[in-house]
Amino acid sequence: MKIGKVEVKVSIIAIAVFVFFTILLLIASVYSPDVRSQLIWLIPGLFMLLVIPIALNYMSRSEYADLEPLYEAQSKTVRIKMINAGMVGKAVRIEGVVEQVHFQFLNRPQYTVADRSGAISVKMFTTPNEDVKVNDVVEVLGQVIQRYIVTGDPVVNCISIRKIIKRQE
Amino acid sequence: MTIADNPPQLDRINERYLEIAIPVASFGATLAGILLWKMGFEINFQFFAIGCVIGSCLLAYLAWIRPKKDIVGLSTPIYAIIFFVVPTEYTVGVTLQLLYAVSLTILLIRLKYRFGKPGDAASMGKELADPIKTYIEQTSGSFTGICPETAHDAAVVFVQFTHGEYKEAVRRAGTAAIGQMGDVEHAATVVRAFNILKEHSALIDKSLPRPVTYEVFRPEESALLAKPYLPAYDDDHEFYAMLDNALLLLFSIAWNNSKADRPHLLACxxxxxxxLGK
Incomplete structure (x- = not known):
């Protein structure tokens, strides 16, 4: 779904929650007159289960879209091996092959990206513009952060991930 | 006493006591509570959750001292407070506390087998790890006459590069390379290391690709390098091996000749x- 220039994607979890409560409401309204009398509030409430995730996704994606040109200008192209705890807060650009993809269904994908020098975890807190899969060669723009904010190994907080070569089989 | 002051064996013994203390404290306090109730002392059962809270804190500590952090272990004290802050009656309290104690024990086993051993002095940044020590000892005799200013420059350039401050590293490496080397046998190698670092920092700062020609160490300098050039290397591999060698060489020079900079070097x-590929 497109709102303005922003492509909005709702996670499968949000859809599942909406479907679950829709079915629950249908069943309850068939059997209970009390529920039927409250439908004027329950139906808008039900739709809020979809509207809120859509709104959050729209806001985060438009925020990331605004940040992308800044990172494009400021990021230094580094090999993955060069990324270390001392670089926390620095904007980096890395290129590599996607080795693993996790949590895509939550709209919070985590990738493991590797180049010839090493591998690093790339975390994204919104949906990417492109559907990135294992073995895609990608360019990542992001900021070096610690895995658990104040501790943990350095990872890349991804602002943008885009395929530069399609899947390597 | 710091971790570095403890002999490794003593650390292992302390760790073993802490591991045993987790199930002992969490099960023990609840079982003591059950016993007191059976004897007729009907004290608020919520108080016996203190064992679970202590067990959670110990688990969080064991998770904290490992180089690979376990977020589940680290967050158990928060869950202990959430679960046990509300007063509960006897049956609910016993069930909750025993289930919590079982969970802590499972998490302890998970921590031991999935998150490795606690960090030693090297991994905690208190002393140098063995592979680095070996290289530093190997090169220590080669740069003894180096002047303290150059050694400090080596430390600063190394730390700037590590922290991604490439523009500053270019400037400092350029100044250091034309500065005083002192009475050093391998002065040309030190200058080359600064120049290689300067070239790479400049390229990274401008996000430029590998140039066709670039500064390299000479074959006769390979004895001083941590990663000697191999004929099997392609151009990319050789280019980046030069950077790794320059960084390691400057680290060694700084460590051996600028003691005041050692805490900054240890942090890196x-x-x-x-x-070093370790």
């Missing part, structure tokens, strides 16, 4: 280990 040792 995880990166040095990566450069």
């Amino acid at each position: 040792q995880a990166f040095v280990l990566k450069l």
Whole structure:
């Protein structure tokens, strides 16, 4: 779904929650007159289960879209091996092959990206513009952060991930 | 006493006591509570949750001292407070506390087998790891006459590069390379290391690709390098091996000749280990 220039994607979890409560409401309204009398509030409430995730996704994606040109200008192209705890807060650009993809269904994908020098975890807190899969060669723009904010190994907080070569089989 | 002051064996014994203390405290306090109730002392059962809270704190500590952090272990004290802050009656309290104690024990086993051993002095940044020590000892005799200013420059350039401050590293390496080397046998190698670092920092700062021609160490200098050039290397591999060698060489020079900079260098040792391929 497109709102303005922003492509909005709702996670499968949000859809599942909406479907679950829709079915629950249908069943309850068939059997209970009390529920039927409250439908004027329950139906808008039900739709809020979809509207809120859509709104959050729209806001985060438009925020990331605004940040992308800044990172494009400021990021230094580094090999993955060069990324270390001392670089926390620095904007980096890395290129590599996607080795693993996790949590895509939550709209919070985590990738493991590797180049010839090493591998690093790339975390994204919104949906990417492109559907990135294992073995895609990608360019990542992001900021070096610690895995658990104040501790943990350095990872890349991804602002943008885009395929530069399609899947390597 | 710091971790570095403890002999490793003593650390292992302390760790073993802490591991045993987790199930002992969490099960023990609840079982003591059950016993007191059976004897007729009907004290508020919520108080016996203190064992679970202590067990959670110990688990969080064991998770904290490992180089690989376990977020589940670290967050158990928060869950202990959430679960046990509300007063409960006897049956609910016993069930909750026993289930919580079982969970802590499972998490302890998980921590031991999935998150490795607690960090030693090297991984905690208190002293140098063995592979770095070996390289530093190997090169220590070669740069003894180097002047303290150059050694300090080596430390600053190394730390700037590690922290991604490439523009500053270019400037400092350029100044250091034309500065006083002192009475050093391998002065040309030191200058080359600064120049290689300067060239790479400039390229990274401008996000430029590998140039066709670039500064390299001479074959006769390979005895001083941590990663000698191999004929099997392609151009890319050789180019980046030169950077790794320059960084490691400057680290060694700084460590051996600028003692005041050692704490800053120690803080970067995880990166040095990566450069060494460890």
